[in-house]
Amino acid sequence: MKEKEKRDWRFKVADRELKIGLLLAVIHFLWWYGFAYGMGNGPVSGYKYIWGLPSWFFYSCIVGFVFITILVILSVKFLFKEVPFEEEGNER
Template sequence: MEKTDWRFKIAHKEAWIGVGLALFNFIWWFGFAYGLGSRPVDEYSYIFGLPDWFFYSCVVGFLLISVLVIVVVHFFFTEVPFDEEEDS
């Protein structure tokens, strides 16, 4: 019986972290875009000339997810060699 490569366990964990980050990004975007954006247009407040819902969902969301991805990759991801291991 062939033993599963140890790199698959790391890749599986890191894939789930990526899925979690993507879900967090979507929930952040959806919450602000449809939460604040569902008001009538005359009730919008503006930040840097952008509607507040757009600013928080797209601008702040992009900056936040960028920082989160950098932190997660730096602290939680493992460098894995892609070279084939030769059995001696």
């Protein structure tokens, strides 16, 4: 048999979910970096504040956390698939 034919179908699911997880991590980093260094790059005297926090911090860390948490929940609910850990031939 060829190597691809011997490969367990669960690896294909795991590879897909790995790519989704990496994409979520990249989205989170870009969100954080964009707001933290985009808005926080000026002098401190020019900062705007939301709830006593600099706006760059609020958007990068507070809103970013809520945003990525919602994305992760939606990804797990709609894109991830439950996979059994037991091998198919070893049922009792």
